[in-house]
Amino acid sequence: MTVNGDMIIGRRTVRGNAGTASAFNPATRANLEPAFGLAHPEQLQEACLLAEQAFDAYRNVPLEGRARFLEAIAQQILDIGPLLIERASAESGLPAARLEGERMRTVNQLRLFAKVVRDGYFLEATIDSPLPQRTPPRADLRLRKIPLGPVAVFGASNFPLAFSVAGGDTASALAAGCPVVVKAHSAHLGTSELVGKAVQKAAIECDMPEGVFSMLIGEGRSIGQALVDHPAIKAVGFTGSRQGGISLMQTAAARKEPIPVYAEMSSINPVFVLPGALAEKGAALGAGFVDSLTLGVGQFCTNPGLVIGLAGEALDAFRTAAATALQGKGAGTMLTAGIHKAYTDAIERRTGVAGLELVARGTAEGQGHAAQAALYQCDAATYLATPALEEEIFGPASVLISCRDEAEIVAVARHLEGQLTATVHATGADHGIAAALLPTLERKAGRILFNGWPTGVEVSHAMVHGGPFPATSDSRSTSVGATAIERFLRPVCYQDVPADLLPEALRDGNPLGLARVVDGTLTTAS
Structure with a gap:
């Protein structure tokens, strides 16, 4: 199999006849051969x-x-x-x-x-x-x-x-x-x-x-x-x-x-680090957070773009560990020139936002369209009053929010837009505040996870990769x-349809051997 610059229409391999375009190597900033034909309306x-x-x-x-x-x-x-x-x-x-x-x-x-x-x-x-x-x-x-x-x-x-x-x-x-x-x-x-x-x-x-x-x-x-x-x-x-x-x-x-x-x-995937978890392993959580943040140069839709915790020494330890880990992360090549520009423009807009402080940046070295990771911090009042901080930055950037008390943690959760994920780090001692958070997180996110990181989406029967707008268009x-x-399905009801015209899935003999609901009971019987 070779790359020829072609499209697929049914069983034919064809070349577009409405102009050409080239793929691009983001590391070398060079076009890749061959040129591809663009589709004509016909x-x-x-x-x-x-x-x-x-x-x-x-x-x-x-x-x-x-x-x-x-x-x-x-x-x-x-x-x-x-x-x-x-x-x-x-x-x-x-x-x-x-x-x-x-x-x-x-x-x-x-x-x-x-x-x-x-x-x-x-x-x-x-x-x-x-x-x-x-x-x-x-x-x-x-x-x-x-x-x-x-x-x-x-x-x-x-x-x-x-x-x-x-x-x-x-x-x-x-x-x-x-x-x-x-x-x-x-x-x-x-x-x-x-x-x-x-x-x-x-x-x-x-x-x-x-x-x-x-x-x-x-x-x-x-x-x-x-x-x-x-x-x-x-x-x-x-x-x-x-x-x-x-x-x-x-x-x-x-x-x-x-x-x-x-x-x-669009999703910023908030991470709530609750007091017990911070006290027990704040530094380790800080390092783990940075690994998740910078995975794939932050170009995951489940990238943790927001971290929320209770102000105090334990959150300070988390921040220090995260800053140290981030400063050791090299700049990575972003997928396209457009994504890189959007990221650098968004970082530039963060400069000078009242009440927002830069905690740390990653190193500047990197090939091509390289992106430096960035961690900012502010208090909950600043976040709640600054709509710009709610915008997703597609790349390795995040904001650490310090809250005065548990009520303010819940207030931040209630303020969030719809999300793909919401993460909670908690110990047994945190289950009270976690229970208070969960009803809000259920309304805000498609997937709620405990004591892990949102990057990485398992392909399975129980997985949900969706959420309320703007995470998705249909929650x-x-x-x-x-x-x-x-x-991609819709229901159809068949009323008094002759037996020989019914689809196989609905025939009395159950020829497909399906599990069906028959008169309210799940069964595989005829």
């Missing part, structure tokens, strides 16, 4: 219409066939071999070890959804038997979930594999039975082409309908907005900035047929974990 139209034509055929592929397709994608990604890691590293500046782990996460996501498909629980098959003698009589009622239709997926900048062409949005949409049209991220075009070809090969190998997958390259404002606006598209998966997500939401809402946009956008959903499939 090519976008073709991809979307192919997806629309493939929808009914693909959604009716037997569950086993759909599961094997997902597993075939996983294997094709592995079969690319070292070339995938080399190209992704050149385009992102990320080390090979990080990308190898991300490749396995991508593969494991696909395999998880293959299991989800085989299990069939996502269909939520439900049968309410007829009650003709009841007054009033009840009809024969049966329910299952079906896919929404073709889904537009936007590749993310910070995860060139796990949140990109074959990442969680694509995997969950394909698992649901939805064809996918991906807009590749401009920061990793070669990586996207390689993975796109892997998906295409798996689709051909598994004899999937043409149009089940396409991948386009183009400018966000032209191709991205046009993709969301296309009538064939029935849902959108997006990971990126708040501005970008809101723009797509507005386009989707203004359509003749509005569609859902599942956008993961009822997750973009990671088995329940991500629910975003």
Whole structure:
């Protein structure tokens, strides 16, 4: 497999004919070969219409066939071999070890959804038997979930594999039975082409309908907005900035047929270090916090951008340990020139904010678009009165907030916007204040964790990677974990439908062997 500068439209590998673009090495600041063709509106139209034509055929592929397709994608990604890691590293500046782990996460996501498909629980098959003698009589009622239709997926900048062409949005949409049209991220075009070809090969190998997958390259404002606006598209998966997500939401809402946009956008992921934990291990927590803050040059959506604790000697020890650890962290290369500029501009805006003090910076050495880590501090009153401090800085920057008492800790929690995560460090002695915090954190975050760090998102059945706005556009959903499939499904009720016309999932004999709710009882019986 080679990188040729091509796009994927169904079973064809094509070159965009609306101009060219190049990938970029953020460490050397050099363009990478080859140049990539940008999609023409007619090519976008073709991809979307192919997806629309493939929808009914693909959604009716037997569950086993759909599961094997997902597993075939996983294997094709592995079969690319070292070339995938080399190209992704050149385009992102990320080390090979990080990308190898991300490749396995991508593969494991696909395999998880293959299991989800085989299990069939996502269909939520439900049968309410007829009650003709009841007054009033009840009809024969049966329910299952079906896919929404073709889904537009936007590749993310910070995860060139796990949140990109074959990442969680694509995997969950394909698992649901939805064809996918991906807009590749401009920061990793070669990586996207390689993975796109892997998906295409798996689709051909598994004899999937043409149009089940396409991948386009183009400018966000032209191709991205046009993709969301296309009538064939029935849902959108997006990971990126708040501005970008809101723009797509507005386009989707203004359509003749509005569609859902599942956008993961902005989060500062507060960390509450409670008094008992500070007293017992404040210095160790300070060092652990810095490791989490600077992981991946802070370019994680779960990066801890806020730390809240009770003022006193224990918090001073935490701050001292964090400052020492931070001063030993070298500047890291950021993913793109745009991300680097946004980070440095945000740091500059923090200079001179009344009541905000700089605690420490990382070292300045680094290749290319290098970012120095930064830790600031202020008191709770300053934070509560300064809206600018609530803004996410995408990179290794955080603010330490000192509170006068436990009531002020709770007040800061109540003031927060919606978050992907909220972290609590506590000992048994802290369970009183932790209990007071939890109701607020449940309203503010999609994932609450104790005595750990938010960076790192497990791909599993119980994981939630979502949260209230602006963390995501829909707090009822997750973009990671088995329940991500629910975003791309809707329920259909079948009333008095003849037995031979019912979908297999709802037939009396239960030919698929599903766990179904029959007259209020969960059973696998006929």
